Amino acid sequence: MKLFGSYTSPYVRHCRIVLAQLRQDFQFIPTDYTQSAQQSPAKRVPFLQDGEVMLYDSASIIRYVREQAQPTSEQSVEDFDLFCMVNTALDATVNVFLLERDGITGEHSQYIVRQHERVAAILSELNQRQWPLEGPYTDGQLRLACFLSWAQFRERIHVADYAQLQQFLRALNSQPWFANTHPALS
Incomplete structure (x- = not known):
């Protein structure tokens, strides 16, 4: 593989x-x-x-x-929805990041403004939830942690603005299997 x-x-x-x-x-x-x-x-x-x-x-x-x-493993619809919602925020954040590298910013594009609003709304919604501080973690939760870590690494969001999400990310960062894959280690 x-x-x-x-x-x-x-x-x-x-x-x-x-x-x-x-x-x-x-x-x-x-x-x-x-x-x-x-x-x-x-x-x-x-x-x-x-x-x-x-x-x-x-x-x-x-x-x-x-x-x-694990041929019998299934993802709940709620976790799949979380995965999809986080993916939407992640895709929007990556797109804005790449557009800004090319010199296209919100001053030049309503699309970028909309993407920032989309990410902020999703993060606000997710910050309302309680997050597990111990595993095992679902794929929706892992996708969220990977997004938060990357967005913080690329200075796209301030995780400190989202107390529940910050606590969740801090818990994942304390796990060697997660911390050892941090983008800064590349």
């Missing part, structure tokens, strides 16, 4: 965590922006090759890996 991606990607990080937790043997192949544009029709990381199987999205990779290790 080969996982292609970058160490700083929160999507790739989630895949790496699940693979490690399930003790799956895999080869990590560092892949940059240019390589992913050439090797993946989605033109992003991660993507996975397992024999004849090729997957091009972190959600399908996580599902595939879980099904290979």
Whole structure:
């Protein structure tokens, strides 16, 4: 099994965590922006090759890996909704990050303003919830932790503005299996 991606990607990080937790043997192949544009029709990381199987999205990779290790594992609809909501915030934050690197900011685009509003609304909603401080963690919770950690690392959000989320992230950061995959370690 080969996982292609970058160490700083929160999507790739989630895949790496699940693979490690399930003790799956895999080869990590560092892949940059240019390589992913050439090797993946989605033109992003991660993507996975397992024999004849090729997957091009972190959600399908996580599902595939879980099904290979535990064929009966199922995700609740509530956790799937959390996963999707966090993915929306993560996608919006990554898009704004990349657009700003190209010099396009909210002053030039209502789209970017809308993305900032979307992320703020999702974080506000999620901050209203109680989060587990001990595992095991669901994929929705892992995606949230990967997003918060990446957004803090890239200075996209101030986690301290969200007390419940900050406490949750602090709990995950105390777990070696999570801390050892931090983007700053790449």
